[in-house]
Amino acid sequence: MSLLRVSASGALFAPCCRSLCGGHWSAVAAAAPSARWRACTPVPVPHRSFSAAAGPGSSDSGDGGAGRLRGGRWLRAGAALLASGALLGSGLRRAHLARREGPGEEEALLDRLAGFMAPPVSPLSVLLAAPRDMKTRMEVLILDTQAQVCRALQEADGGAEFIVHSWQREEGGGGISCVLQDGNVFEKAGVNVSVVHGHLSEESIQQMKSRGKSLKTKDGKLPFCAMGVSSVIHPKNPHVPTIHFNYRYFEIEDADGNKQWWFGGGTDLTPTYLNEEDAIHFHKTLKEACDEHGPELYPKFKKWCDEYFVIRHRGERRGLGGIFFDDLDSPSKEEVFQFVQSCTKAIVPCYIPIVNKHRNDSFTPEEKLWQQLRRGRYVEFNLVYDRGTKFGLATPGSRIESILMSLPLTARWEYMHTPPKDSKEAEILEVLRHPKDWVH
Amino acid sequence: MSLLRVSASGALFAPCCRSLCGGHWSAVAAAAPSARWRACTPVPVPHRSFSAAAGPGSSDSGDGGAGRLRGGRWLRAGAALLASGALLGSGLRRAHLARREGPGEEEALLDRLAGFMAPPVSPLSVLLAAPRDMKTRMEVLILDTQAQVCRALQEADGGAEFIVHSWQREEGGGGISCVLQDGNVFEKAGVNVSVVHGHLSEESIQQMKSRGKSLKTKDGKLPFCAMGVSSVIHPKNPHVPTIHFNYRYFEIEDADGNKQWWFGGGTDLTPTYLNEEDAIHFHKTLKEACDEHGPELYPKFKKWCDEYFVIRHRGERRGLGGIFFDDLDSPSKEEVFQFVQSCTKAIVPCYIPIVNKHRNDSFTPEEKLWQQLRRGRYVEFNLVYDRGTKFGLATPGSRIESILMSLPLTARWEYMHTPPKDSKEAEILEVLRHPKDWVH
Numbered sequence: 033m034s035l036l037r038v039s040a041s042g043a044l045f046a047p048c049c050r051s052l053c054g055g056h057w058s059a060v061a062a063a064a065p066s067a068r069w070r071a072c073t074p075v076p077v078p079h080r081s082f083s084a085a086a087g088p089g090s091s092d093s094g095d096g097g098a099g100r101l102r103g104g105r106w107l108r109a110g111a112a113l114l115a116s117g118a119l120l121g122s123g124l125r126r127a128h129l130a131r132r133e134g135p136g137e138e139e140a141l142l143d144r145l146a147g148f149m150a151p152p153v154s155p156l157s158v159l160l161a162a163p164r165d166m167k168t169r170m171e172v173l174i175l176d177t178q179a180q181v182c183r184a185l186q187e188a189d190g191g192a193e194f195i196v197h198s199w200q201r202e203e204g205g206g207g208i209s210c211v212l213q214d215g216n217v218f219e220k221a222g223v224n225v226s227v228v229h230g231h232l233s234e235e236s237i238q239q240m241k242s243r244g245k246s247l248k249t250k251d252g253k254l255p256f257c258a259m260g261v262s263s264v265i266h267p268k269n270p271h272v273p274t275i276h277f278n279y280r281y282f283e284i285e286d287a288d289g290n291k292q293w294w295f296g297g298g299t300d301l302t303p304t305y306l307n308e309e310d311a312i313h314f315h316k317t318l319k320e321a322c323d324e325h326g327p328e329l330y331p332k333f334k335k336w337c338d339e340y341f342v343i344r345h346r347g348e349r350r351g352l353g354g355i356f357f358d359d360l361d362s363p364s365k366e367e368v369f370q371f372v373q374s375c376t377k378a379i380v381p382c383y384i385p386i387v388n389k390h391r392n393d394s395f396t397p398e399e400k401l402w403q404q405l406r407r408g409r410y411v412e413f414n415l416v417y418d419r420g421t422k423f424g425l426a427t428p429g430s431r432i433e434s435i436l437m438s439l440p441l442t443a444r445w446e447y448m449h450t451p452p453k454d455s456k457e458a459e460i461l462e463v464l465r466h467p468k469d470w471v472h
Numbered sequence: 473m474s475l476l477r478v479s480a481s482g483a484l485f486a487p488c489c490r491s492l493c494g495g496h497w498s499a500v501a502a503a504a505p506s507a508r509w510r511a512c513t514p515v516p517v518p519h520r521s522f523s524a525a526a527g528p529g530s531s532d533s534g535d536g537g538a539g540r541l542r543g544g545r546w547l548r549a550g551a552a553l554l555a556s557g558a559l560l561g562s563g564l565r566r567a568h569l570a571r572r573e574g575p576g577e578e579e580a581l582l583d584r585l586a587g588f589m590a591p592p593v594s595p596l597s598v599l600l601a602a603p604r605d606m607k608t609r610m611e612v613l614i615l616d617t618q619a620q621v622c623r624a625l626q627e628a629d630g631g632a633e634f635i636v637h638s639w640q641r642e643e644g645g646g647g648i649s650c651v652l653q654d655g656n657v658f659e660k661a662g663v664n665v666s667v668v669h670g671h672l673s674e675e676s677i678q679q680m681k682s683r684g685k686s687l688k689t690k691d692g693k694l695p696f697c698a699m700g701v702s703s704v705i706h707p708k709n710p711h712v713p714t715i716h717f718n719y720r721y722f723e724i725e726d727a728d729g730n731k732q733w734w735f736g737g738g739t740d741l742t743p744t745y746l747n748e749e750d751a752i753h754f755h756k757t758l759k760e761a762c763d764e765h766g767p768e769l770y771p772k773f774k775k776w777c778d779e780y781f782v783i784r785h786r787g788e789r790r791g792l793g794g795i796f797f798d799d800l801d802s803p804s805k806e807e808v809f810q811f812v813q814s815c816t817k818a819i820v821p822c823y824i825p826i827v828n829k830h831r832n833d834s835f836t837p838e839e840k841l842w843q844q845l846r847r848g849r850y851v852e853f854n855l856v857y858d859r860g861t862k863f864g865l866a867t868p869g870s871r872i873e874s875i876l877m878s879l880p881l882t883a884r885w886e887y888m889h890t891p892p893k894d895s896k897e898a899e900i901l902e903v904l905r906h907p908k909d910w911v912h
Binding site for chain 1: 635637649651653660662784785786844848851852855856865870872873875876877879880881882883884885886887888
């Protein structure tokens with residue numbers, strides 16, 4: 033695939049001969065930016081200063097580590113240790129700093145981390161040791177995205193707060209699950225980050241092979257590292273649509289020591305009723321994010337989305353689509369990352385205005401019932417077809433509560449429910465059966 | 473497998489050199505019945521006489537063919553044609569009768585058919601032409617079971633009636649779906665019969681191969697005939713358990729013209745709360761049905777049930793089990809059929825007494841909520857693991873509304889719901905995680 037063009041400027045540090053768990057660095061020169069491309073600016077993060085408190089930096093793990101936290105608060109528990117060098121081993125931090133990146137870069141990374149919902153999944157020492165490795169950058173991006181979205185949702189809800197669970201996976205890695213349940217606006221909103229590594233299950237290997245990946249296993253094993261941010265937001269009001277997004281990064285090392293990497297992701301909208309203005313706003317915002325990286329991207333990924341989110345046995349799509357892509361591994365890791373970053377930046381502006389517009393709309397019991405029936409279809413897609421859910425359920429040691437937080441709080445299945453012709457219910461069904469172009 | 477012994481007495485007519493759609497007959501002698509076996513009596517069906525009315529015998533098909541029908545009423549529309557010989561071609565019926573089976577046998581079959589919820593799926597002419605073919609006998613058995621169960625449920629509900637849909641499958645065959653929704657006792661009760669034939673999808677062939685079947689395809693095709701009765705009953709009251717049963721028969725013809733046949737089935741109970749007396753009654757009734765055919769059957773099929781209905785990602789079973797078996801193709805077609813018949817006879821007595829015992833139990837909102845969460849788990853099992861659901865969703869032209877009528881009317885997913893220790897909710901979870909023996 034050749035989907036992205038050069039967007040980075042200046043010299044890049046790219047991982048080279050680095051195993052999935054660590055390694056060394058070599059500097060490489062990036063190609064010059066194309067004239068019609070502009071560099072993406074990083075997602076803005078509030079600058080926070082540390083305050084001293086006791087407690088480990090990344091040990092708020094396991095299901096016991098739950099709490100109603102706001103981004104940044106966790107650092108009160110962990111920053112003191114970090115500042116004292118304990119997390120890198122006493123005395124090592126400053127030496128490392130001088131050797132590798134210079135103090136400014138490390139401080140900047142620490143500042144970004146300070147805004148997150150919980151301590152990063154990877155130990156701070158690992159992140160600080162390799163701030164320019166794609167795994168570090170992607171982990172920071174997904175944690176950042178989680179924090180931005182959670183704050184925006186919490187503000188829109190105006191009542192409930194996110195419950196934050198940091199958890200560890202026995203086989204390697206862990207995650208941070210943020211769930212807001214039974215709020216003023218949102219019935220169930222989950223924003224999950226996971227950073228896992230280990231060996232792929234046979235089932236997962238088969239799934240990947242079935243979509244054309246050449247994967248040579250050794251004794252049936254395949255080391256992998258996968259990370260992503262994933263979210264489904266189910267509002268209460270049937271006039272506020274459900275949104276889903278997921279951005280992920282994979283690295284796999286096959287039996288010959290060859291490494292493969294790719295990005296995947298997407299953002300899509302599932303309304304209960306059709307509102308054309310909302311559909312246009314949503315798709316337009318995504319298109320603008322894509323267009324920064326090439327005019328061919330939005331049409332291609334919009335079509336991919338329409339083709340992916342199909343409930344085949346119903347002959348209809350889950351929602352109004354958006355963008356979707358997978359196995360994106362060209363033209364370069366840096367360029368795909370920049371594109372993914374733009375996509376994550378578009379989440380809040382494509383959705384929150386729609387939430388605020390409809391959150392106080394009145395609705396009838398019949399409209400609520402139709403929402404519940406559509407929620408049933410959402411469950412059908414996720415459990416029967418969704419690749420991410422299947423990957424999660426098939427991966428040993430996965431955190432099921434995090435994977436299935438995508439399911440709505442309530443859903444309904446009525447036998448032979450058929451909306452009357454020319455009804456609002458029939459109107460959205462028509463679009464789900466025959467997807468439209470919302471922006472040109 | 474050698475699970476059943478001889479139970480039939482006298483001469484049998486067995487299909488021989490008969491294609492999946494028709495053929496000729498040859499008489500074979502059955503082995504003498506074992507002393508410790510007794511023949512199963514057929515499921516009793518009310519005797520009804522025909523009354524003349526216009527309309528085709530088995531053309532109440534397609535989704536337009538719905539109606540609130542009681543068993544037998546459909547014959548008022550179809551019997552006149554049959555009696556006049558129209559369904560077999562004018563004048564052919566009596567000639568056929570004299571040549572093949574004798575008038576008594578055919579009349580007996582017609583009497584049984586009269587008690588069903590709708591006309592059989594196969595044309596009456598096909599059934600009457602080969603009343604002793606296993607496909608005919610199984611179709612009659614599953615229609616009979618549907619009628620018996622629907623009547624018993626309707627009586628227990630005391631309010632709502634079953635909606636009956638006869639439907640045809642473009643690729644071959646069809647079915648009869650009976651659904652009672654929002655009754656006094658039952659939230660959703662579906663009893664479905666399907667008789668389908670055609671060619672298996674590649675996905676279905678792979679599924680069958682994965683469980684050890686040797687299937688040689690020709691140009692990737694495999695002719696099959698499958699029929700079964702399948703039911704899930706979800707009551708309103710959380711103290712009345714959900715029941716599921718399914719009994720099915722398969723015939724497959726491979727590229728070399730070799731035929732394979734097998735039966736599968738089972739009945740299992742999914743309560744919201746544990747009631748040991750109910751669990752014992754349920755399992756004891758099933759055990760008695762199995763014991764008629766060999767003492768080894770119940771323990772074997774009880775274990776199989778516990779192993780099959782596992783929600784793997786949750787580490788728990790769907791319910792309290794019951795019996796489950798598949799690929800049953802020995803010691804003989806007749807003997808397995810007799811066993812399956814005994815199982816179908818046990819459905820009403822194993823369940824209806826439990827319904828009547830608890831239908832008026834009082835319950836709290838918290839108990840209703842727990843029921844809804846367990847319904848969510850039911851959905852997870854059915855959509856992620858259930859082989860029948862997967863086969864249905866993967867079979868082109870399947871009737872989705874019939875396959876997914878197993879899903880409850882309403883379900884719920886709460887993030888991180890954990891019942892308190894020593895609660896009634898924790899009590900049933902314990903049994904779902906560690907299944908018990910209920911009868912010895």
